[in-house]
Amino acid sequence: MLKVIGLDKSYNRQKQSLKSVSFTAKPGEVTAIIGPSGAGKTTILRSVNQLIRDDAGQILLDDTDIRQAKPAELRQIRHHIGMIFQNYNLIGPLTALENVLHGRLGAKSTLAGILGLYSTAEKNEALELLKAVGLGDFALQRCDQLSGGQQQRVGIARALMQHPKMILCDEPIASLDPKSTKLVMDILRELAQSKQLIILINLHQLEIAQTYADHIVGINQGTIVYEGPQRALTPEKLQAIYRQAPTKEVSAHA
Amino acid sequence: MPNQLTPQHFFRRRRIQLTVILLILIGIYWLSMALVNFQTMTALTQVPAGLIWLFKNFIPTERSLSYLSAISFQLWRTLLIAIASTICAGLFSLFFAILGAKPTAPAPYWHLVIRLGASLVRIIPVVAWSMILLFSFKQSDFTGFLALFFMTLGYLTRAFTETIEDLDPDKLSALRAVGATYTQCVFCGVLPEVATTLTSWLLYMIENNLRDATLVGILTGTGIGFLFNYYFKSFRYDAAGLIVLLIAILVITLELTSTKIRKAIA
Numbered sequence: 001m002l003k004v005i006g007l008d009k010s011y012n013r014q015k016q017s018l019k020s021v022s023f024t025a026k027p028g029e030v031t032a033i034i035g036p037s038g039a040g041k042t043t044i045l046r047s048v049n050q051l052i053r054d055d056a057g058q059i060l061l062d063d064t065d066i067r068q069a070k071p072a073e074l075r076q077i078r079h080h081i082g083m084i085f086q087n088y089n090l091i092g093p094l095t096a097l098e099n100v101l102h103g104r105l106g107a108k109s110t111l112a113g114i115l116g117l118y119s120t121a122e123k124n125e126a127l128e129l130l131k132a133v134g135l136g137d138f139a140l141q142r143c144d145q146l147s148g149g150q151q152q153r154v155g156i157a158r159a160l161m162q163h164p165k166m167i168l169c170d171e172p173i174a175s176l177d178p179k180s181t182k183l184v185m186d187i188l189r190e191l192a193q194s195k196q197l198i199i200l201i202n203l204h205q206l207e208i209a210q211t212y213a214d215h216i217v218g219i220n221q222g223t224i225v226y227e228g229p230q231r232a233l234t235p236e237k238l239q240a241i242y243r244q245a246p247t248k249e250v251s252a253h254a
Numbered sequence: 255m256p257n258q259l260t261p262q263h264f265f266r267r268r269r270i271q272l273t274v275i276l277l278i279l280i281g282i283y284w285l286s287m288a289l290v291n292f293q294t295m296t297a298l299t300q301v302p303a304g305l306i307w308l309f310k311n312f313i314p315t316e317r318s319l320s321y322l323s324a325i326s327f328q329l330w331r332t333l334l335i336a337i338a339s340t341i342c343a344g345l346f347s348l349f350f351a352i353l354g355a356k357p358t359a360p361a362p363y364w365h366l367v368i369r370l371g372a373s374l375v376r377i378i379p380v381v382a383w384s385m386i387l388l389f390s391f392k393q394s395d396f397t398g399f400l401a402l403f404f405m406t407l408g409y410l411t412r413a414f415t416e417t418i419e420d421l422d423p424d425k426l427s428a429l430r431a432v433g434a435t436y437t438q439c440v441f442c443g444v445l446p447e448v449a450t451t452l453t454s455w456l457l458y459m460i461e462n463n464l465r466d467a468t469l470v471g472i473l474t475g476t477g478i479g480f481l482f483n484y485y486f487k488s489f490r491y492d493a494a495g496l497i498v499l500l501i502a503i504l505v506i507t508l509e510l511t512s513t514k515i516r517k518a519i520a
């Protein structure tokens with residue numbers, strides 16, 4: 001169970017990007033964070049695994065506060081949190097297999113990691129994961145020669161290689177066509193259910209969130225304006241989530 | 255305000271700007287030529303005569319072939335020094351670039367320190383490096399090696415830093431998110447991403463250093479540069495011409511090879 005309590009973050013003094021954000025995400029469920037551009041979705045997700053340092057609050061994953069972890073502990077915690085991105089962020093010149101094996105880096109000594117000393121069991125597992133996401137034939141292909149949808153599936157396999165408790169997804173389908181979108185979202189939903197993972201996912205596309213998410217967190221200008229089950233999301237609530245600050249909109253056009 | 259500008263207006267203004275710039279450039283040219291007492295027409299008429307003299311004296315003859323073994327030996331040594339200095343400087347540059355590039359700098363001030371250091375090294379031209387190093391290391395191959403080393407270090411540190419900074423920092427975030435250590439991020443993420451670009455830079459610098467090694471050799475009295483200077487001063491122009499010819503052949507061969515390598519690894 002992931003519990004975020006009273007999270008604050010400001011990148012600079014003028015503006016607070018997160019204002020006392022609290023929400024919960026349960027294992028076995030897909031939790032979607034929705035909201036307009038600039039609302040703070042990416043900021044929340046990157047705070048959860050401390051890629052950015054927030055200002056105050058608590059982030060409890062199974063009752064340990066990630067924010068209080070020392071560097072070595074943080075590394076261990078990150079090892080069990082997968083992350084996938086809009087632009088995949090694979091190492092392009094390396095093969096799909098090598099990229100999946102990177103999922104083991106958090107569990108390896110620095111030296112074993114940089115020398116690429118992976119056990120046969122690890123290599124077999126990576127290969128199995130690639131097969132599971134339908135890329136068995138592409139294992140030894142350079143990643144920058146794969147299509148977007150294929151790269152995203154390599155990203156998922158890398159996350160799974162971490163034996164994660166939770167997978168964070170920052171707009172994983174924003175650059176994909178409808179077919180790849182369905183493929184990726186089906187995989188994620190299936191994973192949540194079969195492995196009892198926490199899937200926390202930022203989404204721009206409301207229909208996708210409504211189709212796939214069990215739990216919805218709506219955010220507007222750094223403040224949570226809705227949290228609840230997907231089916232309880234009414235048009236009024238949606239309006240509150242996607243409401244634009246009128247003055248800002250006008251000044252942006254001038 | 256900008257929407258009042260019609261295309262006709264815009265292009266007329268652009269033409270006037272270009273004419274003015276051209277006139278200014280011509281003016282600067284005439285002014286500087288007047289200052290050094292250089293007359294364009296007389297200079298141009300002297301060019302053919304100069305070229306003819308060059309061709310008459312510098313064309314290698316059969317007699318020059320007797321110098322071939324001495325020349326090839328020095329050419330070989332010069333090539334080795336160019337390669338060795340580039341590769342050594344390349345290793346150091348990579349180290350400094352990782353410390354100095356924004357996405358990989360251990361702390362922000364490293365970026366400034368290394369950028370500044372690389373600029374300082376680069377400010378001093380290779381000729382000046384040779385002269386400075388001559389004092390401490392005397393006339394030896396090592397002096398030439400060091401001069402090329404420092405110049406290359408300055409250039410490659412800058413080039414490598416910029417290559418690393420062109421990387422999408424999110425790719426490194428992805429590795430940090432996996433739980434990778436700093437060193438693992440560098441070796442598993444940064445290096446594979448930049449390897450081909452860095453190799454291109456190395457090959458380019460080797461070509462460049464072969465040319466510069468000749469110049470450095472003249473100054474430090476070593477290698478092919480020394481031999482050229484020696485033949486030249488003892489009026490054996492045909493042998494000096496042979497050296498120029500062989501250097502040209504070597505440089506071209508090197509360029510063709512490195513183009514091939516670059517294509518192969520891209």
Ligand SMILES: Nc1ncnc2c1ncn2[C@@H]1O[C@H](COP(=O)(O)OP(=O)(O)OP(=O)(O)O)[C@@H](O)[C@H]1O
Pocket residue numbers: 011012017035036037038039040041042043044
């Ligand atoms: N590195 C940064 N430096 C300064 N301000 C930032 C930085 N990153 C984000 N912000 C600001 O924080 C706010 C939230 O940004 P964030 O990226 O979390 O939004 P988002 O909901 O992910 O938007 P999008 O849907 O466009 O990805 C925005 O107002 C943005 O301008």
Ligand SMILES: [Mg+2]
Pocket residue numbers: 041042043
């Ligand atoms: Mg975002």
